[in-house]
Amino acid sequence: MYSYSNFDADFVRNRVAEFRGQVERRIDGSLTEDEFKPLRLMNGLYLQLHAYMLRVAVPYGTLNGRQMRQLAYIAETWDKGYGHFTTRQNIQFNWPKLQDVPDILDALADVGMHAIQTSGNCIRNVTADHFAGAAADEIEDPRPTAELIRQWSTDHPEFAYLPRKFKVAVTGSPNDRAVTKAHDIGLRMVRNDAGEPGYEVVIGGGLGRTPMIGKVVRDFLPKADLLAYLEAILQVYNLSGRRDNKYKARIKILVHETGLDELRARIEEVFSRQQRLLGEVDPGIVARIDAGFTPPVWDTRPAPEAPVLDAGLRSFIDTNVVAHKQPQYGIVSVSIKPIGGTPGDATSAQMRVLADLAERYSHDELRISHEQNVILPHVHRADIPAVYAELRMAGLATANIGLVSDIIACPGMDYCALATARSIPIAQQISESFADLDAQRDIGPLKIKISGCINACGHHHVGHIGILGLDRAGVENYQITLGGDGTETATIGSRTGPGFAYDEIVPAVERLIEAYLDLREGPEEAFLATYRRLGLEPFKAALYGVEERADAA
């Protein structure tokens, strides 16, 4: 794993001291709230519905046991004993006090962590495939690229006051687990015909109130040109992105209004200048980053061959463990979605269990996934029973990864000042109504994603079933979209029709799933495949009733 250089450590420490000064100046009045706002946002501090919220960066979702243990310590020292893993691979603390935040940031710096650029109109924490460095289908580990981008984008003097936030994601696998097409910039590691490494560059993806799938602006960018090309995209966006309307300020709108070809021409023009002037990235820094991601020394014991007899363990392995690039290993996903729980919430005690397991069984590595789960990326198959047993004792062994109760939900009206509806209770009720894990396995792979407002933090547009909570004249109303997909075949879901009241939405989801079970050609046809084969109509009929519609007509 990448460990901080002296420069990184000094930089983060200076930022904490700087923020401590800013908090003092805010309290003594020499900074107005308007002036303080972008500064606190750039240090991850939001003002929420009930309190401040601190969003801590977990760059590309990778952390070690010591870091996870420190998050546990922060949660119980300055918060209410839990943290919330987010869809940006970060962790949020929901109840810090303003005057404590500098101390929290110091505690983070002690373990090489920070909250820099986790919000604000700047280049945000870069995300990557949560199976990076472990996945069997990987061409190349995306994390050295992500780390290079982290360094380049941190405190970039030109790009700290952009028209709007800016998100970059990287994947090194053809199977896109990083939702790269829904980012301002998505990078897919590819090889050209000569076998040289590079990137396919996608721009202008995004969810929010105007969901758009990103477009390919460059088929092949040689690896060495990455930062010069990113500089070019960002400079064009900084100067040309709309600043008159925050809802039209993301680069996706610039792509849409300017046209991809025109924008590409402008980017290429700036790129040729940047390429000439910037020169190559210091090879010493590149080598140091690469060294941080050399694979661990693998345990060469063969995987056990005896069949697994314990039914609970067997379904855990079937559902939560996937193939590792080393055949004797497995990638273990730990579900932070217990039946009826809050998606993504973990207690300090659970974080410590995860830290222990990582240190003992996963080469001291953990990942946070954008689906709000925690990954033990390198577990030898012989150790899986022991890992499972400890997870069970900590209430972390729910075998529901990728199933109906593995729901993404934004914090919604329970925490968020922007929310127009509750999302967590909806997720809890759906999860409870499908509590039987065997029944969930029969339903098969199904991604339900819930957002509590039009800003779409719950990624509902790319849920197989997406739920959007709105406020209709003071009453919560939930719209359903179907057929969304966040992978390499990215698709925005289609709206089914009128929304449902708070007490109607869970039965509506149940009807959708019953309809799917009736319509599918067999258990091997997943929900999304059935939807693609049959389209919206039969699901609309299940939601709204065929007869009623005939009556109305």
Place this chain on the structure above:
Amino acid sequence: MTQVIDKTGFVADEWPEDGVELPFDALWTGQDLPIDQPLAVRFDIFANPENLAPWFDKVDMVVLPFGTSADGRGFSLARQLRQLGYTGLIRAQGHILVDQFRAALRVGIDQVAISDEQAQRNPEEQWQSVSLSEGYQTRLFAAE
């Protein structure tokens, strides 16, 4: 009216009284440029620095507008001017926070000019205490 600040702290406005300050567009209207007096060019935020390149050696100061502290376009304009080879003075005028001062200096701005009202709220020592340590970008691109 305004307070000029450079990396040493609050400084007197040393732009000479006989200096000529023209809006960017004036260069394109065929207006006679001063021969002996210093020339300053006032940018509007949509101006393209490349269009000033033919006059770079005649211009002593470029004034960039900073409408609000949330508008970061001036940082790109300054960096472009430097990358295109402009070596004269760059002044950022308007609403710039103490906390943006380091970034301003790093993209090639020499001085900022803020309102007296802001200068009272943000006294000289706040500007002087801004860290001028090098950033990630300087390290990454050893050549720049």
